[in-house]
Amino acid sequence: MRFRRGDIRATIIDHFYRMKKLSDILEQRVSQAIRKTTGQDFPAIVRAAADPKFGDYQANGIMAAAKALRTNPRKLAEQVVAVLEIEDICQTPEIAGPGFINLRLKDEFLAARLLEINIDKERLGIEKIDTPQTVVVDYSGPNIAKQMHVGHLRSTIIGDCIARLYEFEGHRVIRQNHIGDWGTQFGMLIAYLKKQNPQVLQDPASVRIADLEQFYQDAKRLSDNDETFAATARAEVVKLHNHDQQTIGVWRHIVEESRRHYQPIYEQLSVTLKPEDERGESFYADKLADVVKQLREQGLAVESEGAVCIFPEGFFNKEGQPLPFIIQKSDGAFLYATTDLAALRFRIDQLHADKIIYVTDARQAQHFQMLFAVAKMAGWTQDRVELLHVMFGTMLGEDGKPFKTRTGGTVKLKELLEEAVDRARRVVDEKNPDLPQEQKQQIARAVGIGAVKYADYANNRNSDYVFSFDKMLAMEGNTAPYMQYAYARIKSIERKAAGKDVDIEGELANLAALSFAEPAEKELAKILVTYDQAIQAAAQECRPNYLTAYLYDLSQAFSRFYNACPVLQAQASQRPLRLLLCDLTARTIRHGLKNLLGIDVPEKM
């Protein structure tokens, strides 16, 4: 964002705080005033006001400071306000209650901020972070040779949002799709494929596995019932581990076939994972022995009941005995704990991660606690690398039990998404029957898929949540369609402008002084300038619901504004501001939904 000399905006905006978050500026100003008054540092604790009658922001830190200094809080507040330099941003601060400082934004400041955001077409005035880190995000991790089911949804989309958030903040994000592409079940699958389709050996690419689920089940049934076949399967496992060329060829084919099944689902979900982000269990297979060797040499890993174990402090089993983190079974085989250790070491040593985020369900919490403890014991993190388990609850059906089909089977992700699109399509057909077929289908996809994703994001990820098509596809409430609708209404205004002789581009290009006439305008403006805070909070806590809550607030404020303030018919003096508010709202919703949540925003709906 650059200002030309003489530009009115440059005179309005003080370069000192340009681009910084409003909440940070206020925090800094009030903290400075407290320091000036008391000679000591106390946090100002500036927050959005609890009630509109208290203004827009309130500083809560005075009471604590007064307490520490054993002085009267209201008196301290008066002294702080006396030296508080904030007249470029706020009206005269007020002191209220036991010692709150209430701040009310000046119209000129809000207007200047809006203009500033308007100039930045890519990032809406949001700066990249000062100190970028290398952040590894481990998410999705589907099993090869099985269809993706609802159990994979949350990790896949929550992880994707976190990756997008960190990337937008300016960090170097490395996505890692830790696919389950190795293990004993592959012996069975390879043996089965060789048996059913011998031509796979000559030309692996010629064989298609139409239904992965069926393929897996058939192979398993044969393995369970046919001892000869089971022996062949075991032999294939050995061949696989020895990198037998023929067996590896068939294995690779199975992996590629699986990818052809799940990659389209990623695309349908607008999940940013690419094949090159895959680094599955097979990648670490030849590094496992070394992990065990190193941990043994360090004296951390010891044999117990025939298995190689590490006993991190503070973990106990049912008998109250130390709980082992088993890295090699008594039969010599390695486990997922071993693979996770190898992956963790790789991410630190080879990917140079500063932070590693694992997005998996809450049931694995203890596993990751132990994994992180072991990594620390082994000295891998060097008190430098941050390890984070971002956990989430289970998806439940409307009966409150884990989400299953009527017959009790797992719900396939593909079918779930198809149903969401079908349901959305029915609504589009009803509400907007005259649109072309193709556009209706495109809207149905955006609304249906968006609804499923958004419903997941909007929930506090720690809780289990009840999956309901009816709720997520509703136009009322905190749903994707509600926000998409707000966006579509703005786009509709833009389309109608020409017919009413309104030159939007011209009016937006010549914006200068703006003044707020209606409360709804200012309310919307106040929310628009806090988008940066919402993003920061969501990224910092890895909680997409902070972002969805913001987008919902914004959309609600827009709907009120839309209802109260005509745009195209507005007086010439008022129209530029309203056009600007519409444009910024549309761009913010679009950025939040599409760029950060991966949810499409149709122009019409």
Add this chain to the structure above:
RNA sequence: GCGCCUGUAGCUCAGUAGGAUAGAGCGUCGGUUUCCUAAACCGAAGGUCACAGGUUCGAAUCCUGUCAGGCGUACCA
């Protein structure tokens, strides 16, 4: 037994280093359309924030204990 997660309006859920009178949506009741998409907007009713103590100017939020549900707890992932 131990550990983790959860417990907020009839239902589904928010509540972002402890802040003023705890918020939405659904459902219920009532209102708004010569006007840019009513898939919308406005209003009303509805709460012992599971319970009991504690910490302090102030607790849904922090601490301790209790109760309830879910999950995990030695060779699955």
